[in-house]
Amino acid sequence: MDHDQHPVLRFHGATYCVTGSCYEIETPHWRILIDCGLFQGSKSERELNYGAFPFPPDAIDAVILTHAHIDHSGLLPKLVKQGFRGPIYATTATIDLCSVMLPDAAHIQETEVDQLNRRNAQRGRPLVEPIYRKEDAVACMPLFRVAQYGDWTTVAEGLRVRFWNAGHLLGSSSFELEIDGGGRSPMRIVFSGDIGPGHKLLQTDPQGPSGVDYLVCEATYGDRDRPDVSPDRRRTMLGEIVRGAVRANGPLIIPSFAVERTQELLVDLHLLMQTGEIPRAPIFVDSPLATRASAIFQRHADKIENGDVLRQALISAELRFTDTVEQSKAINRLTGFFVVIAASGMCDAGRIRHHLKANLWRKNATVMMAGYQVQGSLGRILLDGARRVRIQGEEIEVRANVTLFDLYSGHADAAELLDWIMARGPIGQSLFLTHGEEEGLAGLAERLKGSFPASRIIKPQLDDAFRLGPGGCVPIEINHARRLKPESVGRLDWHNDLSKLLLDVSEAVNSAADERGRAKIIRQIQRALAARGD
Ligand SMILES: [Zn+2]
CATH class of the missing domain: 3.60.15.10 (Ribonuclease Z/Hydroxyacylglutathione hydrolase-like)
Structure with a gap:
């Protein structure tokens, strides 16, 4: 040649x-x-x-x-x-x-x-x-x-x-x-x-x-x-977080990727309920993509690991797939412990936004991120301990218990x-x-x-x-x-730097003790801007 x-x-x-x-x-x-x-x-x-x-x-x-x-x-x-x-x-x-x-x-x-x-x-x-x-x-x-x-x-x-x-x-x-x-x-x-x-x-x-x-x-x-965690150990650790949500007697909100992560969670939650490690309660899958993906997993269940358990999990009495936006919003009228799995996994889009808006301010709610949260995402901001966030133009106080469970890779x-x-x-x-x-x-x-x-x-x-x-x-x-x-390529560019700066400014202003403190911080920033190029 x-x-x-x-x-x-x-x-x-x-x-x-x-x-x-x-x-x-x-x-x-x-x-x-x-x-x-x-x-x-x-x-x-x-x-x-x-x-x-x-x-x-x-x-x-x-x-x-x-x-x-x-x-x-x-x-x-x-x-x-x-x-x-x-x-x-x-x-x-x-x-x-x-x-x-x-x-x-x-x-x-x-x-x-x-x-x-x-x-x-x-x-x-x-x-x-x-x-x-x-x-x-x-x-x-x-x-x-x-x-x-x-x-x-x-x-x-x-x-x-x-x-x-x-x-x-x-x-x-x-x-x-x-x-x-x-x-x-x-x-x-x-x-x-x-x-x-x-x-x-x-x-x-x-x-x-x-x-x-x-x-x-x-x-x-x-x-x-990654720490070498067996599937059994991982399920036990998930059970601990779920029991925390049960004790708080509030909802467990799980932002999750719609494809595969959602189905993994459904299998583990199903097994935990079967063995009585967590109480039986409604599990809502509130993502049209996750619903469609689950049907595809069901169709291919004979070709995948634990396919029989997945099949059972997908037809369990606790599981509900919500379809319309009205059904989705109705979930938040429930009280006590229940589980909502919704996309997107990093909280930046999708129905998870209105569940967070409806629950982040509740002291008895638990939010469990089910995977890595990239810098700048709402999920990461919450994990980093923000006390207030903006969702759909509204400022929400964060009082829920926010936690990360990053063991499904x-x-x-x-x-x-x-x-x-x-x-x-x-x-x-x-x-x-x-x-x-x-x-x-x-x-x-x-x-x-x-x-x-x-x-x-x-x-x-x-x-x-x-x-x-x-x-x-x-x-x-x-x-x-x-x-x-x-x-x-692959670096945080100035757009990310700017987002971070704006968050820092907002955090500094919000954490000031009083109105005078806030005014002072704003004046300092304005002075720094006016002085640029000197
Ligand atoms: Zn991939």
Whole structure:
């Protein structure tokens, strides 16, 4: 094979950050994408969603999709809107989840753009268009093609792919690619996708092939080890929080991701009620997406871990799925102990907002965050101990017991990532580390010392490209402007700094002893502003 016949691998996202996953492989015969995800990080990163793709969408022959999370699938509707007409290969569970998650992502964007345009109109600024609309999400669905775990699928001439269970989310996969070597043995490239942890409640441990030329691996938790908590121990600890809410004789409000986290909680709450460790009480799932996702989990229950318990949990007498906004609001007229699970998981959108508004001021309410809360989210602000928050334009005093229960993880930790990488060996050529922030990437590279030569570890930047040869890879000169300066990827940008400053100002003013104290702080800040540039 001539040098210029060798495949080129390009990194269009998830470089020094954890969102916007999208890799491209190009040969003289075909161009394919692995994932086509939405950027969800800082404002500078999110602006990439509105810009042009770094490739012509109609020149892409096929997409293979690792899993349904929006940071991996969320730009597929834009790709289709801009002319992509090829097949999208995914597992049936991923296709089912995409059929509800992509329209939901479109709905969120349309709502956000509507709000933004209302403000823009008031200020005389030009109106903006959403990245895509619901109909674009729906238009993706006929392009999906089913791939089964363990089977080889021919994606293009001289390219076949095998799906492996990544244990990260219902339907999630790692990919083993074989590219025809033109007389030589085929080139083998493995893409990890997102790797699940060991002992995940509803998924098997991640699997994969061994013996590869190139490996592209995620590094989300490359610098962190999670305490080794068994599913039983985790359930016991959840039971303790629930009993606290029972003693307070008030509601337990759980902001949760709609897909998989909600279903994990339902299984554990069901088991705790079955064994009498917590009293039987109504559990409301108050999220249209979580309701639809639960139906998909039920349909695929025979393929997942603890599927029989999940099935029982989903038909238990305590469980209620609320549909309309009226039903949702009626929940807060109940008294005593009950459970509400609602999205979004970080409290920034969705029905959880009105449950928080209705309950945060109650001393007998418990709010349990069911996962990591990113800097700047309402969930994080509450966990950091804010005494007042603004929700839907109203200031709410926080008197509820706010707590974090972060033991359900979707991701392998550093030790598990290292084990997964070693199990893929021998790795003949390079190991690319992606889907991690600076600390995660550096942490995983550090762990690999002694097991894999540092000279063959590559941490690509956004839009980096490499020509992959049978004896090693070479970087390709980028002769177009980079979409984002490398130093602004994955970092808190000035928008975050500003939000933090405004919160600090508000906190300082609110905590002043009296009216005079407040006036003094405001005068000091005004003086500092007036003096800038001196
Ligand atoms: Zn994921």
